[in-house]
Amino acid sequence: MFSDKETMVNSTQQIKVKQVHRTFSQEFKEHMNSWWVTKFVPSVYTVVFLVALPLNITAIIVFLVKVKKPAVVYLLNLAAADVLFVSILLFHIVYRFSGNNWLLGEGMCRFVTAMFFSSMRVSILLMTSISVDRFLALVYPVQSLPWRTVRQAWLVCCCIWVISLVSTVPILIRQLTRPFPDLNITTCYDVQDAELVERFHVYYYFPFYITLFYFLPLIITIFCYIGIVRSLRAPSMKGAQKRSRAVLLSVVVLCVFVLCFGPANVIWFMHFLQVYNQASNFLYIVYIISVSMSSVSCCLDPLIYYYASSEWQRHVYSLLGCKREQTQPVDPKDKMQESS
Template sequence: MRTSAMQWQPWLILCVAVISAVASEQLEGPRGFPSFYSDVTDEPIDYLDVLNHKDEGSGSGMGVPEVRVSRKQNHSKMFITQTTKEYLTGRWMTLFIPSVYTMVFVASLLLNGLAILMFIFKVKLTKPAVIYMLNLAFADLLFILLLPFKISYHFSGNNWTYGPVMCRIVTAAFYCNMYCSVLLVMCIAIDRFLAVVYPMQSLSWRSRENAIIVCVSMWFLSVGGVMPILLSEQTARIPDLSITTCHDVLDIKQFQGYYLYFFPIFCFVFFFIPMIVTSVCYIRIIQCLGSTNVASKCRKTRAIFMAVVVFTIFIVCFAPTNIILLTHYLRFANGYNENSYFAYLISMCLGSISCTLDPLIYYFGSSTCQRHLHNLLFCKGDAVEISYAKSDSQSSKMETFSNSLQSSQYKKLLA
């Protein structure tokens, strides 16, 4: 019986190891730097074998001597490359990135907070442009409210101390708010395109109700897109550095599996399609404004300049991040490269500055919004609705439409 039990023990250990490995692989999530697993042998572990024979010196006949047999246990141990270690412990990730996030947090919290207060108390939420801007301000505000977790994580040497569940929530919400901002910027571009290029034809489409439906759809789309991140494990223990990373380390096999397809599709849906749509809209807006004759050359120049600035900031803040992320995951089809993920972290950090720039170019760049902000800060005036040039009667609308349209086209870019 002892020999039979000893023969079955290696098979039982092997089955347990296989089941544990499969379960662990199913729980891996999308992270950045690659990790590897190798089989290692621990120091001998004592297993207790019981010999069921009678102790001749015992009258009871139930004596059982203990025989300890030393056996070696094999298991997988995660390790990372020397380059990854240098990145995780270097000053770029432990000092530069959290410092930038800290500055973005302080500035964006103030600007977006003022923008939301202005929209709520000083602007009537009747125009689609105002609905989109309010949602963009909320998305930016929620994004920066997550930055203290990232700041603490990086300042602590990329050591996550808030638990695996909180890591999943913060990571998913981080991506959700970031890409919801991208979608809302696209919606603002479409709304301005319709208002400037097709002002009369789009009157029935550009309603408050439709704007609310579009914003709700963008939020649902963003939440749905990050569900795989929310439901998968994001933390990884790095024994060599005695830290627990959040969203930054992944088994090399995971890169070459499911997430090799997930993140390219994710980037295509949540950035490249919005980028194409936004680019077309602003190019057509600039062309339309440039071909319009207007008495005030200063107003025309300012409107074109604002359109160029908005479009440029969108491309500069979001394009490098998503192009690098797409390239990073596509490279894992044939190998791996830690440098691309490090470049992604830096570009995402710098791209977060868009949360500070959005209030300046969308809200406070308008003279009307500046007046509302002044009234809000000094508790003056009542709510004033942002309105476009209108005439008092139907006949006067048709009579003076061409003149008023030229003037209102510029206001629509700033509302």
């Protein structure tokens, strides 16, 4: 009699599991195979790849010619992170255009996903480092000289790469692919185990991630550029060109932070809360779209190169066949600040 009850309970559970799977498959088919995910997102990635790759490779070549300034070290690493990111986009372009069907196996799925997130985190931390470097160069030009060296800049960049790579360990050690025979596809990272999300992501991983890789860098960046703007208003700060360049650099970096990385991080957190509450997975589609829009930051980064590096400016002028005019003699103090 006991075995009959147990068999009945198991059968009921199996029926419920099949119903849940059928419902999830239907939602997945409606949402993940929509025009937004299979056409719009890979199209955005394609445009970003075609625009950002040559710009950032050019930037790397320019910066490698003569790396003698701390700021150029950060810019060189930022360009390298962008090249890594847009190179990984090729896999996402094929994956999305194929109807979210991953054909390269579990190992490549883990590697591509880890490098995708790692390069984004490197970019955020490097932009924060650029903000701190500009703040020290303009607000404390003399006091910061012992700290603002090429060696120290390389040390900071190495730490950023290590931290970002270590943060992807949870991605590398778990299975990310999931086959859907009824849909004839295999997903990569798009389908997560709800129990794992509840136990690990919501309580441990995501609070650490969003604090270290978004909110803390955002607060530091805002603080630095408030200090920069205040210093630019000081009577001792001369040179309209220097002021405008610093202000535009501040605007570009803050726009990249808030507009490119902000929505993706907030929506990702909301999605994990939905998974925790067993809600619809529609918000994940919004997250995929917001991530594709955040990739536009790779196209905006060359503006950071332009306004933060005199070498990049001279190279751009030379490519356009223009000669940059020197309207006034360079003050020694301005030259020291330009060494940023």
